Amino acid sequence: xxxxxxxxxxxxxxxxxxxxxxxxxxxxxxxxxxxxxxxxxxxxxxxxxxxxxxxxxxxxxxxxxxxxxxxxxxxxxxxxxxxxxxxxxxxxxxxxxxxxxxxxxxxxxxxxxxxxxxxxxxxxxxxxxxxxxxxxxxxxxxxxxxxxxxxxxxxxxxxxxxxxxxxxxxxxxxxxxxxxxxxxxxxxxxxxxxxxxxxxxxxxxxxxxxxxxxxxxxxxxxxxxxxxxxxxxxxxxxxxxxxxxxxxxxxxxxxxxxxxxxxxxxxxxxxxxxxxxxxxxxxxxxxxxxxxxxxxxxxxxxxxxxxxxxxxxxxxxxxxxxxxxxxxxxxxxxxxxxxxxxxx
Numbered sequence: 042x043x044x045x046x047x048x049x050x051x052x053x054x055x056x057x058x059x060x061x062x063x064x065x066x067x068x069x070x071x072x073x074x075x076x077x078x079x080x081x082x083x084x085x086x087x088x089x090x091x092x093x094x095x096x097x098x099x100x101x102x103x104x105x106x107x108x109x110x111x112x113x114x115x116x117x118x119x120x121x122x123x124x125x126x127x128x129x130x131x132x133x134x135x136x137x138x139x140x141x142x143x144x145x146x147x148x149x150x151x152x153x154x155x156x157x158x159x160x161x162x163x164x165x166x167x168x169x170x171x172x173x174x175x176x177x178x179x180x181x182x183x184x185x186x187x188x189x190x191x192x193x194x195x196x197x198x199x200x201x202x203x204x205x206x207x208x209x210x211x212x213x214x215x216x217x218x219x220x221x222x223x224x225x226x227x228x229x230x231x232x233x234x235x236x237x238x239x240x241x242x243x244x245x246x247x248x249x250x251x252x253x254x255x256x257x258x259x260x261x262x263x264x265x266x267x268x269x270x271x272x273x274x275x276x277x278x279x280x281x282x283x284x285x286x287x288x289x290x291x292x293x294x295x296x297x298x299x300x301x302x303x304x305x306x307x308x309x310x311x312x313x314x315x316x317x318x319x320x321x322x323x324x325x326x327x328x329x330x331x332x333x334x335x336x337x338x339x340x341x342x343x344x345x346x347x348x349x350x351x352x353x354x355x356x357x358x359x360x361x362x363x364x365x366x367x368x369x370x371x372x373x374x375x376x377x378x379x380x381x382x383x384x385x
Contacts, residue, residue, distance in 0.1 A: 119237065119263065119381075119384045119385065120382045120384060120385075122162060122193060122235060122237075123192050123194070123381055124192070124193060124382065125159045125193045126152060126154070126156055126159050126161070126193040127191040127192070127193070128152035128153065128154070128155075128161075128188070128193060128194065129153075129154075130152075130153045130188075131150040131151060131152055131153060132150070132153055133148060133149065133150050134148070134149045134151075135148045136148065139199075139220060139221045139224035139225075140217070140221075140224075142202055144176075144201060144202045145221075146177075146199075146200050147197050147198060147199040147200065147221065148177060148184075149195070149197055149198075150188065150195060150196040151195050152193065152194065159193065159233075160233050160235045161193050161194055161195040161232075161234055162192070162193060162194045162195070162234070162235050162237060162238070162239060162263075163194070163196075163197055163225060163229075163234050163238045163239070164187060164194050164196050164197065164238075164240075164241060165199060165221070165239070165241070165250075166183060166187075166196060166241050166246075167180075167201070167218070167240070167241070167242035167249050167250050168180045168198075168199075168200070168243065168246045169242070169243040169244030169245050169246045169247070169269075170203075170244070170245060170246075171204075171244070171245050171283060171285060172203070172204040172211075172214065172245040172248075172249075172291060172294065172295040173203045173204040173205045173206070173285070173289075173294050173295070174203065174285065174291075176200050177198045177200045180198050180243065180246075181198070183241070183243065183370055183374065184196055184198050186370045186371060186373075186374040187374055189374075190374065192381075194239075195232065195234055199221050201214050201217040201218060201221075201249070202214060202217055204291070204294045204295040205289070210295060210296065211295050211296055211297075214249060215249070215253060215256075218249060218253045219253070222238070222253075222261075226261070236261050237261055237262075237263040238259075238262055238263060239262075239263055239264055239265075239266070239381060240253065240262060240264070240266070241265075241266040241267075241268075242265075242266075242270065243268045243269060243366075244268070244269050244270060244271075244333075244334070244364070245270075245295075246270075247266075247267030247269065247270025247271075248267070248270045248272065248312065250265050250266075250267055250270075251265055251267050251270060251272060251323070252311075252312045252315070254312075254320070254321045254323075255312045255315035256312070256315050258319075262321050263321065263322070263381075263384065264321055264322040264323065264324070264380070264381060264384055265322070265323045265324070266323075266326075266377040266380070267324075267325055268326045268366060268373060269326065269327055269328060269333075270325070270334070270339070270340075271334050271339050272311060272312050272313045272339045272340070272343045273311045273313040273338065273339060273342065273343075274295075274296070274307040274308075274311045275300070275304065275307045275308050275311060276335075276338050276339070278335055278338070279292055279334070279339070280293070280299075280300040280307055281300075282333075283333065292307070295310070296310060312343070313342065313343050316343070316347055316352070317350055318350045318351050318352065320352045321352075322352065322354065322380075322384055323352065323353075323354045324354070324355045324356075325340050325354070325355065325356045325357065326357045326366070326376070327340040327362075328358075328359050328361075328362030328363050328364060328366060328369070329359065329360050329361070329362060330361065330362060331362070331363055331364045332363060332364060336358060340356060341356060353384070355376075355380055357373075357376055359372060
């Protein structure tokens with residue numbers, strides 16, 4: 042297998058086309074009265090006790106049914122929150138800080154005309170670039186597509202420190218995401234946001250979104266959307282083949298060692314191995330012509346593992362799409378939005 046050069050693959054992602062794709066839904070009856078003897082009409086103490094017990098059982102059953110109904114009402118509330126306000130415009134603030142490092146910043150998009158008492162759902166967007174390249178500006182077209190969905194959301198497009206710079210590795214990048222999430226928690230009351238958060242990432246950003254959701258057990262993460270994401274770094278096509286134009290092995294930069302030196306670290310950084318029955322609902326998108334991340338070993342395997350663990354999950358193979366998903370966001374983002382709205 043030839044080695045894939047990431048910047049060449051990624052460069053055309055910034056130019057999105059607006060074309061849509063068709064790929065990848067009785068009458069009362071009277072009975073004769075039966076006379077009863079006096080002894081039949083009188084209840085014995087045992088019969089009375091049995092009837093009392095039955096009444097208590099019926100009361101408990103009714104209470105359980107009422108509780109179940111209340112829980113069902115709560116389960117369907119998330120989709121209602123997402124559609125409680127159809128945002129058509131957003132106010133944007135750029136380069137807000139969540140940490141002291143120059144890379145620890147984000148752009149915030151708040152919905153205009155938010156009705157009183159209606160909280161918006163935060164969507165946290167994480168950029169791609171092989172963990173060591175690019176920044177949040179790379180995801181602006183994705184943000185623009187999110188803004189078109191008419192959802193009750195607030196969008197947070199974040200940067201993180203880059204692997205290979207000043208010794209930054211996987212643990213520190215994950216710490217950045219965790220630091221942003223803590224920062225966001227502190228802003229929710231002021232910004233009128235829900236506790237529940239949606240994560241969306243592209244390529245390496247999809248890997249980070251999945252990893253954070255599955256590993257950190259943050260109860261506020263409602264679901265994850267990952268586009269063209271590597272999910273098992275132990276596979277040779279990932280840890281051997283993802284290179285930049287300087288011939289640097291980008292997975293090795295992320296881990297800080299080669300696979301041969303520390304295979305356990307590659308497994309620990311792979312969301313595929315973190316899946317369990319408590320994993321967050323997940324929607325996955327891969328191109329059928331992706332030359333960098335294989336849709337079977339990285340996407341379909343994860344989808345199967347999620348489903349086998351009883352996790353709500355969808356897998357979408359986008360036709361005529363390479364790794365950059367050029368022109369495919371008008372297809373991908375509405376599907377992600379529909380998945381989010383279907384959540385209980």
